[in-house]
Amino acid sequence: MTKKQNKNRLAIHMAIALVCGLVTGSLFLMLRENLLAGGNADLWATINKILFQDISAEGATDAIGIFYILGQLFLNSMQLVIVPMVFTSIALAMCRISDTKTLGRLSYKTIAGFLATSFFALILAGVVGLFANKLGVFNVSIDNITAQTGTTGSNPLLILVKAIPNNIASVFTTNGSILSIVFLAVITGLSINHLGDQISILKKLLEDVNKIITVFLTFLITKFGPFAIFVLLTRTFAIYGVEHLKPALAYVITVIVTLLVFLTVGYALFILIATRLNPMPFVKKIGKVAMFGFSTSSSAATLPLNTKTTTEELGVNEEVASFILPLGMTINMNGTAIMQVIAAIFIASSAGYDVTFGSISLIAILALIASIGTPAAPGAGAVILFTVLSGMGYQNDAALLAYSLILAINRPVEMLVTALNVVGDSATAVVVAKSENCLNEEAYFQEIK
Template sequence: MNTNTSSNKLALKMAIALVCGLVAGFSCIVLREQLISSGNQEIWNTINNLLFQDITAQGAENAIGIFYIVGQLFVNALQLIIVPMVFVSITLAISAITDTKKFGRISSRTIFTFLKTTIFALIWAGIVGTLVYQSGAFQSVQAEGIAIQEGTTGSNPLTIILNIIPNNLISAFTQNGNVLAIVFLAVCIGLAMNQLKDKTEILSKLFREVDKIISLCLSFIITKFAPIAIFALLTRTFAIYGIEYLLPALAYLLCVFFALFAYLLIGFPLYILIMAKVNPKPFIKKTAKVALFGFSTSSSAATLPLNKKTCVEELGVHKDIASFTLPLGMTINMDGTAIMQVIAALFVAISAGYDVTFTSMAIIAILALISSIGTPAAPGAGAVILFTILTGMGYTNDAALLAYSLILAINRPIEMLVTSLNVIGDASTSVIVAKKENMLDQDVYNS
């Protein structure tokens, strides 16, 4: 009861921070436009340097960037926990499983559920993209005036397979970008501990104590600093945008926002109702703060600690299920990213004058499926990986690069909503798998 009360208070504080951040951010946009239009660019520059400027950027040596510092410190604190939390939680979960067949069943169900929901997301994105294409809305979108970005980060999506097994143990633990390698190492060590049993009792005790330390630090960071950080992150995100970036791609923005919102509000509750066969209302209510947190940070990795805490303590998912499905989902389950990439690829193709057929849409969907699996759980990753799809489709003329540059310029608001879908998708899968394995405490879920 106390846990639910504190959780509700935290959710309320986060919701208030969200609203205040949005209001403050849009107010800053209005202020910025008024100052610039009245010839007071220098005043806005002073405000920007004081509050919003990225102090690590070139030329920002004298900036203060208060909101940037507050938000970045919070995100850094969460990212600091990611690698040890993923490694320890998965290792402990697997080492505690007495039935290896059960582990294989949980793994297959988790991956199969990820695959099903991502395919449904791609189909939904294809439907929305086709309707917008037929309406001709994208034809009026222009990317003129946006500097061309070459997008040299495109690569073969299959390289994600090579990254699963690291060639250096130390580097695997010192980089947040390759969580799949941490998952692989945790599974291997967990299975070994499972076989050795009593011979690894000291190591198991050490891991359990580290897990308790991580949980305590996590609770402190989230409960004490999350609302403040959300306000700072949201205010800064919208304050640094100008109307000149948002208006040229209004049709694209509206299309993606509609597709993402509809999938978030309708798709996941349906999965809970049909696949888990439980009432989706408690899920919607309790994961709202997870979605808000993902929206604010734009990082699935930064949201993972809160997602795990919510699934275990409020949704009744067994810790062993959550410890496996959520870190794995953070790395390979990207429903929101898949939707964004399909619609973005269609936007680029149409704006650049390429013919869009059913076959080309199917190929875009397949590339989006593969690419989304390898998307790092960090801000900006989805738009960068998008270049892989564009390269694979041959959408590389000057007009395509202009449209792609426009997407990069306005990507932040979209990326925020994409992250919400990604983290809620992970939570829904954990509930579905837990229910099928009879490891869902429905009393806790319905409380």
């Protein structure tokens, strides 16, 4: 079987897994609601313990959680190599770019691309949020929800301070310090580049580690990716109750529509305007990356497939992709920023705060800064949202109740947010590669048969 047929086969399997996961999860969701409404809560509790229960949760010592275990095994396998993958790929990208002017130009264009898409994403979110607020869509009654304080509020600018670590060992032992990993990788790669032939063993070691990671992740995605999509989607929808959905239906619909508009139209326009290329090949080929990001709700877990698709199918030079995509996974969070802006406006409106053009502008700035420091892991965006709320002073009891509601129902929204984030990284890579005359347009336009 050819490589092209393998790509097509993987995309088809992922699409099938996506549909099967949505259908099966929805059936379990309906079963849950029917059992609870019919007074058979014990039966659902048994089913949940066997199939879906988070066995790490307090009081779950007797649970089996088959779907939880299978999903976590896959996600853990993907996240196992996040730190070495990001470090080696960016360091090697720095090594391979011998011209410092090219490196500087590449960095400038990448950041400009990220900021351009983020700017328009935030404008869209602000306009939609303001419009929804003016219509009274977000004026809802939130009852019977236990308030929680979330994370400790902090100054969003601390993200910039923490980007340069004071302890190398601590950075390499956690997936939550990716921005620091990027910094270390950049200075390591630039130093190796400057020293040239004086450094050979370390460069060869980085190349060997990168090859091992590539082989491991390719095997994991092609053999277990579709199955993991089915398991993760089924469990997400099966444990997702509707008891909190009604008071937040306006928020959910508003943010999902906004995300879908930017995902389907925004990036296509970005490709068209910035490269003058037909965006349809990009839309068709990036679909499976969006599906994988949607299913795993993790930008980090999606990075290997995104890299493979961007280089092999969209024709982006490997050096450009290995620099932009890991960096984008860290700081290019358009979907997260959109979600946080609309969520903050929803919370402010529900809690009785005045929502003005000025406050929305400040929310957008805080959301942009906070999203840069959002870990590329499931559910992180809703947790970091508390930083935005703290910065705005939205911390009365009603705001905490509304925030608790967001945490309770935000997982499906976060799944779409991740799809938006990863597609944005690839779109920027295509634009930058085109501007640097290192985009293989034959591969870009080539149909996957």
